[in-house]
Ligand SMILES: Nc1ncnc2c1ncn2[C@@H]1O[C@H](COP(=O)(O)OP(=O)(O)OP(=O)(O)O)[C@@H](O)[C@H]1O
């Protein structure tokens with residue numbers, strides 16, 4: 298007999314539960330609504346991406362969940378603890394990594410920074426703190442780098458931040474643009490570390506502008522746009538639901554053929570985009586009803602070496618917020 302267990306056992310309390318959350322800054326004509334009745338649920342063990350344009354409210358939400366600032370309305374709970382009424386319990390459950398280089402002790406080495414941090418966060422005993430610090434620094438490639446943090450590059454400081462978060466094995470890891478300033482190898486390593494943190498039982502909230510990163514590692518993503526949640530779904534759902542597609546040519550197209558494609562597509566309805574990157578040409582097709590016209594146009598050139606793929610998360614994101622261009626309120 299098979300049974301759907303998910304309907305039998307009550308699902309565990311979410312790691313993050315945000316209900317009707319609001320936050321404003323300033324007053325009078327300078328009043329700015331940073332978060333407007335935000336609802337968000339992050340399940341235990343999930344890597345949840347927080348996407349959205351500059352000024353959307355991602356850092357404000359991360360800072361509220363980290364108890365750095367308080368909400369002006371609504372509630373936010375982390376591992377069941379209310380951020381406004383029980384901030385110390387929330388702080389014991391989380392670790393925060395901000396983009397940039399604030400919050401480290403410049404005159405201390407990474408090892409000293411982390412030992413200090415471990416002790417301040419309840420790791421008992423000097424030996425244990427030393428060991429935790431050493432292991433975390435090994436994971437970010439900074440083992441044995443024995444000089445003051447103030448002499449580090451921005452990306453190296455960012456790695457110390459990350460090691461600090463990993464050293465305390467938090468229930469919830471809050472990362473606000475953690476790859477900012479990291480070189481490509483370190484950024485890729487960060488993805489691995491986030492996946493490892495999930496495997497070790499942490500829940501991760503990841504605010505990022507890197508759509509490839511979000512698509513690669515997030516179980517769910519939410520779009521925060523002008524202080525409100527736009528969508529909240531798995532990357533696969535979003536890519537499927539968007540209805541659009543991409544036509545990608547695996548080999549560089551001869552310029553004559555490319556021109557024919559451009560001419561044929563210009564006769565079709567708007568929104569079609571042709572991009573060329575590293576010798577690969579991609580046509581972005583926003584609407585499913587445009588697909589037949591695009592394929593006819595492509596096949597008419599005699600080219601057959603192409604693949605039709607679902608849109609990327611970046612395509613979905615651009616379709617959702619892209620029409621406003623660079624405008625920031
Ligand atoms: N301390 C503050 N005082 C006044 N306004 C603020 C303050 N902090 C944030 N804001 C405003 O709140 C809004 C949301 O900012 P927030 O930093 O949360 O955006 P974000 O989504 O993190 O943007 P980005 O992608 O640029 O990091 C913005 O309009 C910002 O100007």
Ligand SMILES: [Mg+2]
Pocket residue numbers: 355356357473
């Ligand atoms: Mg931000």
